[in-house]
Amino acid sequence: MRTEPNAISHAGGNSLEIRPLTGNEAIARGAWEAGVKVAAAYPGTPSTEIMESLAGYPAEDLHAQWSTNEKVALDVAIGASFAGRRALAAMKHVGLNVAADAFMSVTYIGAHGGLVIVVSDDPGIHSSQNEQDTRLYGVLATVPVLEPSDAQEALDMTRLAFELSEQFDTPVIVRTTTRLSHTRSAVVLGPRIEAAARGFSDKPSKNVMIPAHARLRHPALLVREEKLKEYLESAPIQRWEKSGVDFGVITAGTCYTYVREVLPEANVLKLGASWPLPEKLIERFCASVHRVYVVEELEPVIEKEVRSLGIQAIGKALFPRLGELSPELVRAGFETAGILEARPTAAPWTPEPMARPPVLCAGCPHMTSFNALRTVVDARVAGDIGCYTLSCLDPLRGIDTCVSMGSSIGNAIGMSKAGESKPVIATIGDSTFLHAGLPGLIDAVYNQANITVILLDNHITAMTGGQDHPGTGRTLRREPTHQVDYETLVRAVGVQWVRTVDSYDVAAMYQTLREAVAHKGVSVIISNRPCVLDPVKIKGPPLEVVAKDCNACQSCMNLGCPALTWSEQWYEGRHKVKIDASLCIGCTLCAQVCAMDCIKMPVAVVQ
Amino acid sequence: MSLASEVAESSQHSGGAAARGSREPVNVLIVGVGGQGVIMVSKVLASLCQAHGLQVKQSEVHGMAKRGGSVFSHVRFGKQVWSPTIPKGDVDILLALEWAEGLRWLPQLRAETGIFICDTKRIVPPFACLNRRQGAPMRYSRETPAEVIAHVAEAYAVDATRMADELGNERAANTVLVGALSTAMEFPLADWERVLAEFVPRKTVGVNLEAFRLGRSWIEEARRTAPDTSDPQGQGLAAAVVPSTVRVEIEAQWCKSCDICVKLCPERCLRLNSERIAELTDPAKCTGCRLCEWLCPDFAIRVHLQPAAAVA
Numbered sequence: 001m002r003t004e005p006n007a008i009s010h011a012g013g014n015s016l017e018i019r020p021l022t023g024n025e026a027i028a029r030g031a032w033e034a035g036v037k038v039a040a041a042y043p044g045t046p047s048t049e050i051m052e053s054l055a056g057y058p059a060e061d062l063h064a065q066w067s068t069n070e071k072v073a074l075d076v077a078i079g080a081s082f083a084g085r086r087a088l089a090a091m092k093h094v095g096l097n098v099a100a101d102a103f104m105s106v107t108y109i110g111a112h113g114g115l116v117i118v119v120s121d122d123p124g125i126h127s128s129q130n131e132q133d134t135r136l137y138g139v140l141a142t143v144p145v146l147e148p149s150d151a152q153e154a155l156d157m158t159r160l161a162f163e164l165s166e167q168f169d170t171p172v173i174v175r176t177t178t179r180l181s182h183t184r185s186a187v188v189l190g191p192r193i194e195a196a197a198r199g200f201s202d203k204p205s206k207n208v209m210i211p212a213h214a215r216l217r218h219p220a221l222l223v224r225e226e227k228l229k230e231y232l233e234s235a236p237i238q239r240w241e242k243s244g245v246d247f248g249v250i251t252a253g254t255c256y257t258y259v260r261e262v263l264p265e266a267n268v269l270k271l272g273a274s275w276p277l278p279e280k281l282i283e284r285f286c287a288s289v290h291r292v293y294v295v296e297e298l299e300p301v302i303e304k305e306v307r308s309l310g311i312q313a314i315g316k317a318l319f320p321r322l323g324e325l326s327p328e329l330v331r332a333g334f335e336t337a338g339i340l341e342a343r344p345t346a347a348p349w350t351p352e353p354m355a356r357p358p359v360l361c362a363g364c365p366h367m368t369s370f371n372a373l374r375t376v377v378d379a380r381v382a383g384d385i386g387c388y389t390l391s392c393l394d395p396l397r398g399i400d401t402c403v404s405m406g407s408s409i410g411n412a413i414g415m416s417k418a419g420e421s422k423p424v425i426a427t428i429g430d431s432t433f434l435h436a437g438l439p440g441l442i443d444a445v446y447n448q449a450n451i452t453v454i455l456l457d458n459h460i461t462a463m464t465g466g467q468d469h470p471g472t473g474r475t476l477r478r479e480p481t482h483q484v485d486y487e488t489l490v491r492a493v494g495v496q497w498v499r500t501v502d503s504y505d506v507a508a509m510y511q512t513l514r515e516a517v518a519h520k521g522v523s524v525i526i527s528n529r530p531c532v533l534d535p536v537k538i539k540g541p542p543l544e545v546v547a548k549d550c551n552a553c554q555s556c557m558n559l560g561c562p563a564l565t566w567s568e569q570w571y572e573g574r575h576k577v578k579i580d581a582s583l584c585i586g587c588t589l590c591a592q593v594c595a596m597d598c599i600k601m602p603v604a605v606v607q
Numbered sequence: 608m609s610l611a612s613e614v615a616e617s618s619q620h621s622g623g624a625a626a627r628g629s630r631e632p633v634n635v636l637i638v639g640v641g642g643q644g645v646i647m648v649s650k651v652l653a654s655l656c657q658a659h660g661l662q663v664k665q666s667e668v669h670g671m672a673k674r675g676g677s678v679f680s681h682v683r684f685g686k687q688v689w690s691p692t693i694p695k696g697d698v699d700i701l702l703a704l705e706w707a708e709g710l711r712w713l714p715q716l717r718a719e720t721g722i723f724i725c726d727t728k729r730i731v732p733p734f735a736c737l738n739r740r741q742g743a744p745m746r747y748s749r750e751t752p753a754e755v756i757a758h759v760a761e762a763y764a765v766d767a768t769r770m771a772d773e774l775g776n777e778r779a780a781n782t783v784l785v786g787a788l789s790t791a792m793e794f795p796l797a798d799w800e801r802v803l804a805e806f807v808p809r810k811t812v813g814v815n816l817e818a819f820r821l822g823r824s825w826i827e828e829a830r831r832t833a834p835d836t837s838d839p840q841g842q843g844l845a846a847a848v849v850p851s852t853v854r855v856e857i858e859a860q861w862c863k864s865c866d867i868c869v870k871l872c873p874e875r876c877l878r879l880n881s882e883r884i885a886e887l888t889d890p891a892k893c894t895g896c897r898l899c900e901w902l903c904p905d906f907a908i909r910v911h912l913q914p915a916a917a918v919a
């Protein structure tokens with residue numbers, strides 16, 4: 001996703017141009033236009049492309065970086081704000097949980113240089129572990145939440161967020177959803193303004209959160225909230241789109257487009273900020289109609305506020321609290337309400353659906369570790385988040401649990417201390433290990449846990465599309481930098497038993513795993529091979545199955561390599577196997593597990 | 608099916624922008640498997656619409672795209688587009704780069720007027736080949752092109768991958784489909800070709816333009832003649848297999864507890880019992896592959912396959 005064919009040329013940037021941008025690209029553009037100086041993020045779908053796009057703007061304009069995790073990213077942005085420059089941190093919704101500690105304090109501190117936190121929610125759980133609603137963090141922290149509904153608004157509201165941040169001395173959340181982040185539409189581009197350097201904010205009573213200071217800052221927060229509400233009563237981002245009908249709809253974000261889609265004539269109050277709410281404006285709007293509906297995704301944040309004003313708004317009774325909304329769900333809600341007539345629905349012809357779950361790539365180095373886990377030990381496996389989580393599916397079925405980034409090691413300690421009778425193993429990717437796994441490992445050594453950790457080092461953050469991290473030796477802008485040496489790191493925290501294994505050596509992996517499990521105490525196996533997709537696509541000569549020797553045992557298919565499939569030939573009623581040459585990358589793993597020794601390099605290649 | 612002439616006419620006056628029919632906005636759903644180029648095809652279409660001064664929204668979900676999962680992209684265009692996603696049942700054109708993916712989204716197609724253009728290419732997921740039993744069917748979609756054509760207002764099963772392969776570049780299959788798609792819309796031919804040339808790798812512009820024109824002429828031909836419902840990539844795998852029952856005989860005295868069979872059994876249905884003698888834990892799981900029989904260094908295991916009929 002790094003180079004978009006229609007990426008913007010950033011030179012000059014003075015003429016008014018129109019470009020199709022995704023929501024994420026528009027946010028990056030908005031930040032650049034607003035003069036952002038420091039931007040940091042940890043990747044996470046659907047937010048990842050925000051930082052990747054920002055890295056496309058000149059280094060003289062801004063510093064952009066991948067951070068080890070979201071908390072560090074936010075801390076970096078906060079630091080830049082202290083130093084008087086505009087700063088941005090971007091993350092997926094669950095990333096804000098990781099950054100929440102810093103977030104809940106910086107709201108007391110406020111913002112010196114504009115501080116914008118872009119948080120991308122994933123209603124419908126397209127690629128996440130949950131579908132929490134970030135707007136509730138706004139409520140919790142008394143921080144305004146802006147909700148764009150398309151790419152143009154994403155750009156405009158990001159710019160506005162920096163202004164509001166400085167004007168009201170507050171961090172500002174820009175909330176996107178998968179749908180907005182990954183929808184491309186036309187955007188009018190503007191020039192970059194060079195926001196003036198404000199110098200360091202030398203105010204200890206505001207910036208040093210000791211109890212005495214914090215107690216004074218809390219009331220300031222409430223005053224700030226009132227001022228923001230006042231501003232939002234008449235701010236241009238709040239749009240009352242009047243019409244003659246006798247009911248009104250309050251909505252925000254992408255839901256607005258669904259409402260317009262199914263009710264082009266509706267009387268709509270579109271809130272640009274879903275927190276805090278402009279009470280007087282809402283009261284006036286509701287007084288002008290007989291019935292009020294609230295259409296919002298996930299939690300009833302707006303609905304509850306409106307009801308607290310004594311208004312009988314209807315929301316979640318009609319529009320689901322679960323998952324992603326859609327034009328058809330919004331339509332169904334208004335049909336139930338009697339606003340729209342039910343459309344005649346002829347049941348369409350529906351072919352039997354075929355499952356196509358995502359799978360590890362052909363030649364993925366993770367296959368070896370999970371194949372070994374199922375073959376040579378009978379263990380409890382605490383999994384973690386990354387491509388390797390896919391090993392929970394058949395045929396690898398390699399992990400028993402998966403909680404959140406970095407949880408595997410702590411979970412394993414707990415299982416082992418609780419007296420689990422099987423050996424306990426944690427599997428964790430390199431990026432995830434650096435993100436939140438290291439404290440768990442230190443804990444394991446400190447508390448003398450009897451666990452094995454398999455560090456799946458594929459030299460990249462693969463799941464999110466191949467981002468660099470401190471273990472890759474390259475920065476976001478692909479400049480060389482120091483590279484973490486895992487063996488040294490792991491030994492430094494006190495692990496005595498560490499081995500690095502080539503992920504493409506099945507026998508070595510089996511043997512090492514046996515030894516690791518036999519070791520009493522913390523053992524660490526570093527499974528080492530680059531991802532076959534990123535940073536460079538690896539494609540070696542494909543292997544072939546010598547069909548006459550194949551006994552159709554399909555042992556090779558236990559690897560879950562998608563290049564291995566059934567051939568048209570049979571042996572004793574079972575399918576023989578063939579290799580799809582266009583997919584096979586020649587990793588040789590299947591050849592190593594083939595008991596009949598019938599998977600070979602094609603003769604031409606051997607010669 | 609009188610479309611070919613409409614297209615020919617309308618491509619003469621430039622600026623004729625909307626798709627056939629007057630419904631606004633026009634909804635095109637483009638689907639396939641990760642890595643096939645769904646997003647590229649969507650961008651071509653979106654860019655073309657943009658160049659014609661239309662409002663366009665292109666929305667995709669690609670979180671798992673690289674991992675071989677299904678990928679889909681909504682492209683909507685017209686004077687005013689609100690929702691980024693197409694309401695269910697409102698898809699005007701469903702363009703599928705893979706057969707089963709096309710079938711998956713068929714219920715989204717507008718019942719009376721929807722157009723379905725689908726590559727007959729089959730990408731069989733590993734998931735479809737997980738059953739090792741004798742005579743096990745592949746769990747790939749069963750519907751044939753003929754069935755689909757019978758159920759859908761206007762359907763085309765295009766062997767685009769083979770067509771592109773014959774042009775010398777299998778990867779141009781998408782462009783064959785774009786060519787087919789172009790006949791369902793009223794944008795001038797020259798504009799399609801210009802936009803396409805912008806999006807494909809420079810070195811492949813020639814072959815892609817050829818592929819594009821091939822897709823167009825194939826559809827126009829298909830509209831004139833009866834649809835070809837042969838099934839080139841058919842399901843040839845459903846051979847008649849009489850399943851046998853499996854019996855595993857283990858000679859306990861000969862077993863020396865080496866564990867080889869336990870570790871190599873693909874179904875993982877062997878174990879060493881408390882006396883460290885090999886034992887079948889789950890006879891129901893055993894597929895009779897004979898690996899244990901062949902690999903036991905002491906010939907302690909024998910696998911007997913008996914035709915089910917003979918047993919009964």
Ligand SMILES: Cc1ncc(C[n+]2csc(CCOP(=O)(O)OP(=O)(O)O)c2C)c(N)n1
Nearest residue numbers: 044094385386387429430431432461462463
């Ligand atoms: C708190 C949080 N931040 C970000 C993500 C998104 N995310 C999922 S997996 C992953 C990275 C996995 O990288 P790695 O551990 O190296 O495993 P790989 O995918 O390379 O196998 C990320 C960033 C998340 N799920 N949760």
Ligand code: SF4
Nearest residue numbers: 361364387462531532
């Ligand atoms: S992207 Fe890399 S790590 Fe992920 S499945 Fe593919 S090869 Fe494995």
Ligand code: SF4
Nearest residue numbers: 363561584587588590
């Ligand atoms: S060598 Fe075997 S395991 Fe490796 S990519 Fe090819 S088919 Fe898959």
